[in-house]
Amino acid sequence: MPMASWDDKSLNNLQVRLNLLCGLHGKDASPINSFECKLDEEIILVRQKIESLRGWPVDPDGNPFPTQTSPTSSYLSTPPALPLGAPHSLPPLTPDSSPLTKRSSCAHYNSVSSVDKEDIENLKKHICELEKERPCHKKKKNLPLVTDLKDDKLDKSDLKLKKHLQDELQEFLYSKVGYVKDGIMPSKNGPQVEGTPKIPDFDKSLHYHDNVLICNSAVQLLMDQEEGPTAFCQEEFYCNCWIIVPVLNKLAHQAWWNMKAIYSKQEVAKIDGGVKEAALKRAGWQYEWCRNTGMLSQAEQEDPNLDIYKVCCPEWMNQKYWEWEKLLLHKKILRRETKHIDLG
Known part of the structure; x- marks a missing residue:
């Protein structure tokens, strides 16, 4: 009766769970942070047992066979390094000179198969206990930004700085696309303004390549301005909260939506003929039609x-x-x- 080999998928699963406990990742399971991810003795022990299961030598049929277990542990100890070939001092075994009979060989293989399953189950139980004591490392969420707070949660200095940054970003975006107040808001599919350095595409989303470049360039201009000698923000605490790329990106996106609102209003006015009286005339005409019934x-x-x-x-x-x-x-x-x- 041939011996059933250990479940390699189970060992792979145990290895992945152990790596999560240790805060490890990648093929080499290198620590994310060597200071924060120090392995305790129990995790090291479990790792050694998994490696010992993977490192068993095999018999001529390709089936692994175990080494002696430690009398003080329910797990297999790390097997010693064995030579690949048989020792030269011993004669090769033949079927007739084998110390194991066919019956005893089957019993031996059955015991080895049960040892495999038992050790894998013990490893699973041990890792489950470790998982309860040390939760797996989850993906870190993005830290909250000051722009996530409502205005009533900000102090006067915050509100003043926020208003300044919004106005500056809006002006930078206007200059980038060539828009002046009460003028024409250009877009890639029209209308267009001569001499416009960058043309946005309001028919596409904010995350379209050209629109992202325009917002990023405005953010970079503001960053350079606030890091120079003419910076509006002089207090380090407020600078660390507001003069950072994620915050300025959010403010730039808001400014971009303001420009799109101007463009949409401009397009609606074009469809309506650009005269408010036209809408009133149409409404009056419909009302007159209803009255004549x-x-x-x-x-x-x-x-x-x-x-x-x-x-x-x-x-x-x-x-x-x-x-x-x-x-x-x-x-x-x-x-x-x-x-x-x-x-x-």
């Missing part, structure tokens, strides 16, 4: 805050089908809170 009373016509829900028949729908559908709707909804007018 004769379905509004005199009081309703004079009410400036009257809400009217207009119902229109789709162009593709047959008029008779439209009348039949309205009849069904009227039977289902007996009373409507908002005034409805059928414009046909």
Whole structure:
């Protein structure tokens, strides 16, 4: 009966869990921080047992066989280094001269297989105990930034510095894209301004390559300005909180969204013809159309805050089908809170 080899996946899993306990990573399991990740004696012991299981010599059939166990430990001790070949002082064993009979050989292999499973289970239990005592190292979360705080949680110096940084970043971004107040906000797909150093693309997200470069360049300009002799922030405590790249990046992103809002408003005005009176005229025209249907009373016509829900028949729908559908709707909804007018 051949011996069942140890479960190599179990050993790999135990090795990974042990590395997590030690704060190790990578193929060589090198410590992340040698000062913080000192292995205690128990972890060293478990590591030695795993290595001993992996380092067993094998018999001619390719199956591993164990060494003697330590009388004071439930784990296998580290096996001594054995020569690859048989000692020259001993004659080679033949099937007839073997000290083990076939029956005793099977019993020996069965005991070895049980030793493998028992030691792996003992290692699992030991590592579980260590995991309870020492939680696995989790990925460090990003430290909170001062920009994560609401304004009511900031003091006057914080608010003053924040306002200054926001204004400076906004001005730097305006100069980068060539925008002046009450002027045209350029974009890659139009409109464009002559002599613009960098053109943003507001049709794409903030994380688009060109948009990121524009924000990063504005942040770098502000960093250089605040590290120079004309720096606005002079107190080290506030500088350490605000004059750092992650904080300035967040403020630059807010400024970029302000520019996109200007661009969106500009595009809406272009669609509407750029005249506010046009929208008022259209609204008045629709109201006049509703009044001409004769379905509004005199009081309703004079009410400036009257809400009217207009119902229109789709162009593709047959008029008779439209009348039949309205009849069904009227039977289902007996009373409507908002005034409805059928414009046909």
